[in-house]
Amino acid sequence: MRSSYSMRFPWFLAALLGVAALSPSSARAQEPGIHPPLGPHTTVDELLGRHARDVFRRQLEKRLQGDKSHAWGEYAAWGRELLVKGSVANPPLGPSPSARLSKSYRCVHCHNLVREDARLVSQDPEERERLLRASLPAHGAVRDGSLPSLVPATTLWGAINRTRFYNGLFEKYNGLRIADGSRMNPERISDAVQICSRFCSAGRYPEPWELDSILAALWELELTMRDLDFSPDAAARVIAGLEGGDPAALESARALVRDSYLRVAHAEAREKPKELKKNVDVYEGGNRETGDAGRGALVFQASCGGCHGADVAAPAPAALARRAREDANFYRAPLRGTERRGGLYMPPFSTQRLSARQLADVRAYLASLRGER
DSSP, rough: OGGGGOOOOOHHHHHHHHHTTTTHHHHHTTTTTTTTSOTTTOHHHHHHOHHHHHHHHHHHHHBSSSOOOOHHHHHHHHHHHHHHHSOOOOOOSSSSSSOOOOOOOOGGGGGOOOOSSSTTTOOOOHHHHHHHHHHSSSSSSSOOSSSSSOSSSSTTTGGGOOSBOOOOOGGGGGHHHHTSSBBBOTOOOHHHHHIIIIIIIIIIOOOHHHHHHHHHHHHTTBGGGGGGGGHHHHHHHHHHHHOOOOOOOHHHHHHHHHSSSSSSSOOOOOOOOOOOEETEOOGGOOOEEEEHHHHHHHHHHHHTTTTTTTTSBOOHHHHHHHHSSSHHHHHHHHHHHHOBBTTTTOOOOTTTSSOHHHHHHHHHHHHTTOOOO
């Protein structure tokens, strides 16, 4: 399922690609992984000349699960189920349904599955909120990844095209071990998936077929040419470089592709307000954020509501509001996260996931539930 935001493929690029598709392709003729015609659905993996998806697909289709081989589409469908539901209704191995990856969380509690930023080189939570409000003003707390919710971790849309995982606040996970006992490599998405399932989701390591399926599903969410926000000049240079036979122009074109999306998602710690006054948060230097309970209702649902008051046994909004009665308690969890109690815990929200204004709105919303104005 492609995000609606990826449909904004510029008309000028479509026109250029139409011309390019009719021209000779000496560079691509030497690289069989890129098949003419070059067009809006050409993937970033192909544009960069890596062809890792093709290699992985061929490997998967040769593997036996339950003495039977399976098509790429089956793996991708199982992976999508694991991302959204945490288990597979009709798995290739074992009982039906498969055992849940985690008893507490699903991937979509913390990750979107769609484009969440208007600009692919930017992480702007307030722009994300605008996209969310434009998508569905009456947003519910159900998590299925189909809306650009304000969840604590970056989207899995395009994650397969990134070069490093668990950054900033989450670098502490880099010392953890994957299923074979080795230390995770933050540059391997397969390692990141295992750490996410076992530790972030407070669950278990995926079985080999489950890991293969999740990776196939992530390949289905990879970026394509039409997702990249090229200017007319950059689009022309990319096409010329990929269609021509000059090695320097080819590398220049690929550098433009690499620079057109976020290869590493950042997660920076936020500053705590020095003073809280009713619905006003006061920061060092005099910056003030005035919370609005009306705005905060949707922000809460889109950020906190997937766990609080939904299908995770976390405190519902009213109970959370009572716990946060003391102002000093409010910022403790979103800034630093909470310790694990049983299978439940709360990850922190970095500056890339919630803004200071959005947090002030959530605080105002919780105060309104206590009857405070």
